[in-house]
Amino acid sequence: MFKKILYPTDLSDVSKKALNCLLAMKSGGVKEVVLLRVISQSNAESLSQYHKHFFPGTHAHLETPGKGVAAFLESVYRAQEEEAREGLAPFEAALKEAHFKVKTRIERGVPQLKILEVEEQENVDAIILGSHGRSNLKEMLLGSVSEHVIRHSRKPVIVIKR
Amino acid sequence: MFKKILYPTDLSDVSKKALNCLLAMKSGGVKEVVLLRVISQSNAESLSQYHKHFFPGTHAHLETPGKGVAAFLESVYRAQEEEAREGLAPFEAALKEAHFKVKTRIERGVPQLKILEVEEQENVDAIILGSHGRSNLKEMLLGSVSEHVIRHSRKPVIVIKR
Numbered sequence A, B: 001m002f003k004k005i006l007y008p009t010d011l012s013d014v015s016k017k018a019l020n021c022l023l024a025m026k027s028g029g030v031k032e033v034v035l036l037r038v039i040s041q042s043n044a045e046s047l048s049q050y051h052k053h054f055f056p057g058t059h060a061h062l063e064t065p066g067k068g069v070a071a072f073l074e075s076v077y078r079a080q081e082e083e084a085r086e087g088l089a090p091f092e093a094a095l096k097e098a099h100f101k102v103k104t105r106i107e108r109g110v111p112q113l114k115i116l117e118v119e120e121q122e123n124v125d126a127i128i129l130g131s132h133g134r135s136n137l138k139e140m141l142l143g144s145v146s147e148h149v150i151r152h153s154r155k156p157v158i159v160i161k162r
Helices: A013-024 A041-054 A056-062 A068-097 A111-122 A144-152 B013-024 B041-054 B057-062 B068-097 B111-122 B144-152
Strands: A004-008 A032-040 A101-109 A126-130 A157-160 B004-008 B032-040 B101-109 B126-130 B157-160
Touching (some): A004 A111, A032 A111, A041 A101, A101 A111, A126 A144, B004 B013, B013 B157, B111 B144, B144 B157
Parallel strands (some): A032 A101, B004 B032, B004 B126
Antiparallel strands (some): A157 B157
16 A cells, blocks of 8 residues: 655654654555655755854855855755755664665755655655654644645655654 | 554545555554544534424424433434444445454544544554545645544544545
8 A cells, every 4th residue: 555655854753753653664565765854945044044144254255246145055055964864864774774665855945845746756655744843842733844744745644643 | 553543434535535545554464443433413413403493393202391302312313323334334344354353433422532532442553534524625625623633643643635
């Protein structure tokens, strides 16, 4: 039934619970996992504004007319992509050790939209999701990214709870 | 991972899609299904008010002082329970034919609350749900019962889309 599963993760604790669940689903016929980390566009942009404001001197070399902001934003993205690669490595290792075929994608964009885009592109059979992301308050019952994906996904969504 | 699954159904089309998904999950180690149909308390109450109002004569025999309304409501519930038994029979048959252990429960109450209550009582490993029930508009992206269960369930929820 679920041979190829999309597993978007923001590396939060509840998202790691989904990894354990996936590993246990190996015997249930899951063969392939698309591991996805989306670098949030708005987070990168905020971070780059913040840094420019509070540490203006350190970015002086990037402040060439017309190109400065874009170049700085690009450096923020690259740093986050590097962090994502490191963060995803143990997930990838655990899945490969359990003999899953693994494809890792690190994308930039609006997380909930990018997840649905990759769902289509990769033609997965289901999505597995933690009910919350990193950015959600403990008190919330469902994160906004998860909620959007559950509502708009065309494929079954397996929601792992905190 | 998911050995025992709770499958609440309102016999709607999308809920029947969840049945096919469950059948396909047999090879994935699912052994036991708790099939649940909740007779909605508020629906039964509305229906009984409606009938009394438009067909007052036909319920005259139930209109004994102090007991009439309760007795009539009871007869509405019983008719709906009978309908549920008939509606669930093909689900039960399909699951048994696929060698699942099946327990069927027909309960009265508020569907989303009763589903969570039965989840606890039966100590299931996951819930499988259609994204919509019968009462939901085509335009909606997620039904209110499903949404409540996804938010409040303590176990993984597998959401099957329309």
